[in-house]
Amino acid sequence: MSHPSSPPGKDQQKPGRASSPGALPSAPGSDAAPGSAPRSAPGVTAPLLEARGFVKRFFGVTVLDGVSLSLAPGEVRALLGENGAGKSTIINLLSGVHQPDGGMLLLDGAPVRFTRPLEADHAGISVIRQELSLFPDLSVAEAIFAGHLPLNRLGLVDWRQMREAARKALARLGLEIDVRAPVASLSIAHQQMVEIARALTRKSRVVIMDEPTASLSPNEVAHLGEIIAQLSAGGVAVLYVSHRLDEIRAFCRTYTVLRDGKAVSAGLVSETDIPSLIRDMAGREVEIGAAGAARQPGAPVLELQHLASVPGGRGGQRVRDVSLVVRAGEILGLAGIVGAGRTETARMIFGLDPVGSGEILLNGRPFRAGSPAAAMAAGIGYVPEDRKGLSILPDRSVAENFALTGAVPAGPLGWNDRPGEAKALAGFVQRLGIRAASLRAPITTLSGGNQQKVILARWIALKPKLLIIDEPTRGIDVGAKEDVHSLIREIAAGGVAVLLISSDLPEVLALSDRIVTLREGETTSEQPAADATSEGLMARMTRHG
Amino acid sequence: AEPKGKDAEVTILVSPLTFAFPHFVFLTDELKDEANKLGGVTIVVADGQLSAPKQIADIEAAIVQGVDGIILAPVEADALAPVVQQAIDAGIAVVTVDRPVNGVPDVLANVAADNFKGAEAQGEAVVKAFPDGATIVNLQGIPGDKTANDRNGGAHKVLDAAGEKYVFVAEQAGNFSRDKGLEVTENILTGLAEVPQVIIAANDDMALGAAQAVDARGLKGKVAIYGYDGSEDALKAVKSGDLAATVDQFPGLQGRTAVSTLVAFIREGTRPESAEVLVAPVAITADNLDQAERVGQIGE
């Protein structure tokens, strides 16, 4: 197996480990030195926004412990850290969602206190949130301008100008959609881009992006990169959070690494390398991209023959002609750009959407799941991409969220087997390094990545014959990603057929045995992962292929 | 309007206060029975649902429909006046039952037994049975409702005038319902250090609820309970001694009189001798049970 140190979960949680080579000697303040300002700035540029010694506690648990960081005009700073390190919390403090329990915030060198998001907004700070926070019922244009609707001479809302500006903002991101359509009709990825467009229309001085690319595919990410460069050239300060380290290299000039609520290192991206960043985040060595044990594919479990969705559904027919085979003990990677129809394909297999035409064969026999329950009964599991909307029960405990699929069978009369559930969960907590103060606390008290791990555990525990995973590591940090990857490899090795949908090409390449590409709802290629390259796949995912 | 002729077909809208009170259900049933006997009379019924706007809307609809006559028990005397005037202007004859509307002189007749007067009869029955005074619990109807106010007022008028020896030890709203009457009485009985001698209730349902509470406390026969309405259940209870009395306003008689008066006018143009056809309410005790209108329904 790929794990060098035995119980990785425990190791990660020890904050105080002396073995953190790249860590600066606990450096609050030092990273805030104006010296770390962008090279292009002539002389010394005063920081625009500066956090000094931020402390934050939730439920009495210290989440941030004296973190300092600064942003100068035109600076693009990466904020890095494992799941639960406190990145989103810093952002919440910078934008007035929460108030710090200690430390201070300076804007243009003067202390400020934001008690509401409104005030941060007025100060020119706009935020792209990690969890989508859009208005499902409003039109795209209105969602982009919510809170800042343009007015005409009569003091009424200027719908025309608003639509025009919204169209322009989306075009900058390379997206052409009907700005009158309700937000709810968009894919997660498009919603993510609407969220980005929202921040761009604000003419802000500081733009904070919390994992903006979590569900974007390479094309959109490249667009975003250009925009960040434009913003920076225009003197806007950017704080950029992502678990994709290649993006950090490409977009950011400076960085700050958080670990367990403390800033452990900071500096210029050009003067560090990815392995040392990972070391700083994890506080240990992490082996990246370890290949799994060789797997022996068995009989076909799932076969799709010219599958198509119902024409005239929302947003048109997303899936037109998809054919593929997934065998037992094999991981099939499904690659495609946003809107290619991967999620919709998965939804049809799992019985969430009606099938238009074509065949689904399960274990060689025609199969149509009328409902998720039927699909589960047939041995299919599905981890959806939309964690907040389709996976978690927000008010319920971690344990209950885990038990939801009934992986641990109930006793007579439907009596819950609580000890059995607790035992099963404890195994996954160990295995995946799930960090939770209490398994009986609501799942919303966990960081996004840890929530994702609980959801994965929920489905893996069910021991399906076919597991469909849609964006398995969306929002998961590097270290945990390795845990999740090795777990996926392990269940495949155990004979489960895995259909892996991911917009993260390195992930698809690292995990899959074979890779199928989709373009506009049609399969365009199939090849062994060993023969595939990023460039080759991209070509087949896009029109130019 | 011109008389329609002796055997003309006649359509009449009947709009009672509410069908939630058996009083009006009985009134309407008897009225329909009388109409059947007269022959050629179609009765259209609308439920006032204790709402003046609802009643106004119903009458407006009836005017459109072109009825010949309207029998109305107005939820509110002032509120219904304009629409009644409108009906009369449209050539429709109007008779009020149970209670009048205010300020419409052209109403053909008001066939009524005043709630205030009935409650006075209730109070007088108490005075008669307890000449030396009594401690009294008063169960009122729906707060703010006109019937509740009138019945409360009538009882108070008599008993307050009868002197200091009549003491209201508790006054609570039982909302005209049996379960609320029962609950409130249970609570009052425990709250009072001494058992009251009399319970007066603004309708029979509450009185019957109170009788159950009294029975459950083992006080049967020690508290005299006075109802109002002369309903079937109440008459039975008077007979068995669970209630001391109930007040009969003779709703059936009112209904019959109203419809025959109205039809006579529509067909033949005959007006009643007086526009006020008053039915005197009577307190029914075990002694005069045979005077009750619904006594026939309670069997032997």
Place this chain on the structure above:
Amino acid sequence: MTKAQADELSRARMYALLGKLAPLIFLLALVIIFASLQPRFLLPLNLFNILRQVSIYGIIAIGMTFVILIRGIDLSVGALVAMSGLCAAVVAKGGIEGRFMLSADGSGYHWALAALAAILAGTVAGLLQGMAVAWLSVPAFVVTLGGMTVFRGIALTIGNGGPISGFDEAFGWWGRGMIGPVPVPVLIFAAVALIAWVVLTQTRFGRAVYAVGSNPDAARLSGINVSGVTLSVYALIGFCSGLGGFVLASRLNSAEAVAGTGYELTAIAAVVIGGTSLYGGTGGVAGTVIGALLTGVLLNGLVILNVSPYTQQILVGLIIVAAVAFDHFIKRQSR
């Protein structure tokens, strides 16, 4: 965009439009049925009757539209109508004989002052409820359920349980007067609806109402003053209830504590029949007007057809559910 995509889009738009028209279609169907069963239903007199009957709870339903759009609810409107009606009555009469006097010589005040009193009472009561919802974060259902009994209690206390009636001509004009063939309350209803429509569709405040209802957290993060919007919306329905209370008192020439009983449910029904979602964020005033008309037509038509009162209740319930089911069915087709 390809042509096929454009076609699909315009088809989707057509369906969406149909979805918006669903309540109207249902209303027309109902009118046609009633008219064919009883032609007198279509007499102008009857149509104006329906309009007048609808107008008071229609005014309240307009306010309720705002409340429901922000995912709220207001069960207190019926009680507010009673309370503010009594306030107007007390002012118009200059006090209550034998209990308390407002003016030195016992004479009443001008209708304008009375109207002001009603509207003020309603607005302040609404504002108080809005505070409890926005600042104490007590669910609106609870606050206004409490408000319902509190305001009814206050109304009882004001009038000591009895009605206050008999106002002057000018006072009565607002509820019973006509301008040409059109009853005054209908005009008031129309004006309120029109203003509300402009506010909801064309102003920042109106759009903030939709944003708050669609996603309150996102609204807060977008810099919208969510508590401010909440407060204003409850004050607004208080205003509408106060106005409704005044018009009702004027129409009935009397105010009493049991007035307006059940208006809350009628108003909510009108809003929901009109296609506004109880989960907030979608719907609007135009639908509410149709919803109010639909309930009015229903009650009027059943009486005109001489349906027995018990059966009427059964039919009203079934038809309301059917109207909303129809709306949802059409809307689902457009997905």
Place this chain on the structure above:
Amino acid sequence: MTKAQADELSRARMYALLGKLAPLIFLLALVIIFASLQPRFLLPLNLFNILRQVSIYGIIAIGMTFVILIRGIDLSVGALVAMSGLCAAVVAKGGIEGRFMLSADGSGYHWALAALAAILAGTVAGLLQGMAVAWLSVPAFVVTLGGMTVFRGIALTIGNGGPISGFDEAFGWWGRGMIGPVPVPVLIFAAVALIAWVVLTQTRFGRAVYAVGSNPDAARLSGINVSGVTLSVYALIGFCSGLGGFVLASRLNSAEAVAGTGYELTAIAAVVIGGTSLYGGTGGVAGTVIGALLTGVLLNGLVILNVSPYTQQILVGLIIVAAVAFDHFIKRQSR
């Protein structure tokens, strides 16, 4: 975890516990106030009075807890109580004299059959409403608002507006009997609450109820039959209402169409006061029992103190809002 962190965590747990206890604390405060104002309040007789009075709408509130946990609502329960009570009465009497007869010889049936009739009527009615909610996706508020008038109409039709009264001893025992010092309805309430508690906290079905309320989409995706759960929950509150209708008819020795008026709001108030969120997913039966007791204590205490009915209404409204505000305040402290 350091010691400081552990300390803080246990403090957080303590606050969370306090949050759960908030309704109980409020209840105790109320009891103490009433007892100090009127010592007779604490007589065992009175306490049993309160329990008995609470039990019928308590039974319904237990069913309402399930409904509210899945984000639903049921406004029809009061009408269902009336309708099912009349069904029981008709069976117990063997028909209605002069209108229709069920048994050939005009004799009545055993109480068990009567009870069955009531419960069946309630359950079927609930199931029908559940179907409209689950399959036609009409909002529960609308379905049960319609149901409220439909069932009331049916009840009026059954009894022709009048009461049906006078049942045999065995029938009456269920509402008026005692086992030792404890009234039978109280025992029924306790049994229903206990079973509901076990179902909600210990079984798969209970967990599904919470899941559906917390996130219906996620529940469906995890293989939970969301429509099935919805159907069952509405059938269940129908069952509770039917049972309540039977017990009420037995207690009053009479059934009539206006019985149970307003029970819907009392039951909802009990559930919400007990800390169950109207947005679904959190809360439970224990809270509802306390909520029901709180309303019972309130109504009893104010009558015992002989507070004027008008003032009572004002106080009841204010105290209910205060209770829920207190609950929310405490819960916010524990964040």
